[in-house]
Amino acid sequence: MRYHIDTIPVWDAMKLDGECLMCALERKTELGEAERYLGASVMEPDVRVKVNDRGFCRKHHAMLFSMSNRLGHALMLESHMIEIRQKMDRINDKLEKSAKQLVNAGLGDKLNGKAKAATQEILNQAQAVNEMADSCLMCESIAENMGRYLHTFFHLYQHDTDFRTKFKNSKGLCLPHLGQMLEVAAQELNAKDLGEFVQTVTKLNRENYDRIQEDISWFIKKFDYRYENESWKNSKDAVERTVNKARGWCVGKEPIDTER
Ligand SMILES: [Zn+2]
Ligand SMILES: [Zn+2]
Structure with missing residues (x-):
């Protein structure tokens, strides 16, 4: 893959003569991204789709929250939450199905038969929840x-x-x-x-x-x-x-x- 080589930001970071030029580049990118997601571009359909799907990590939500654009943050969260709930509906269905099987198995052994399969399904859904909880569009684009x-x-x-x-x-x-x-x-x-x-x-x-x-x-x-x-x-x-x-x-x- 051929990259478009933009040397100016890297030279600029070098000229700052700080403790690490890559830290300077990373911070510049992070601030630019934060502004982007609270600004007008979050209303662009393709950006919106990505934000809804990926969301942001704790650190980056805290950063967005500190930027005092509560309405921008709320607009983004509203549609992100719709998507979280859709995904959670599917996960909840599967969890409830497994729960029912386990309850019906009574004192059944978790390592055997239907109970074993249901327990595995709970672990699969835990992984799906973890993936949702870990994704961050800002971390990814940085x-x-x-x-x-x-x-x-x-x-x-x-x-x-x-x-x-x-x-x-x-x-x-x-x-x-x-x-x-x-x-x-x-x-x-x-x-x-x-x-x-x-x-x-x-x-x-x-x-x-x-x-x-x-x-x-x-x-x-x-x-x-x-x-x-x-x-x-x-x-x-x-x-x-x-x-x-x-x-x-x-x-x-x-x-x-x-x-x-
Ligand atoms: Zn560094
Ligand atoms: Zn992040």
Whole structure:
């Protein structure tokens, strides 16, 4: 499959010089998606069909809820709930049928005969409920976009020397994105480029994880009266940056330029 390569967002994220450029891209995509689902596009039939079917996870419902567009959220929920109830009707029918078989089996053994089949059917329906409870249209489209950005990253890494140099001098990557990057690099780069990329990231890992460690240790020292009058150095936001480095951006200052 040929991708349309849009290098601008990846370059923009690189220029921000944050703790992880992929975190910046992910957050930008997430905010864009949230606006999309509360905005006019949720009324477009194809978007509506997808929202009704997939819904959103806890984190993303909380995010939509915090955006103070209660009517937009309600409109989306109304038709999503219709679809949930249709699916639940089918599930309830099957559950009730199994329940009846089990009740009629009396003290029957759950491991044998009709009772066994009915118990299995309950597990099947539990799985169907779990699938409904786990699906999130936003998580899915973020993952899809991030796949494209990873591909674009390696396109730039291979063809744009400035980009490669800039990455070499960056603050590196958070753990989740480091794992993803190594996987994609192993698939997409030739032997020489892969070797060089891995040398670059291991160097970045060592230097930047050391830096974060120093910052968090200095932050703790600052609570000791003996260090009271010393400067905070670079440690004021060490807690946030350590969390974000270890698990991907989730706390503190936005990883993107929100002014633009
Ligand atoms: Zn990251
Ligand atoms: Zn989600």
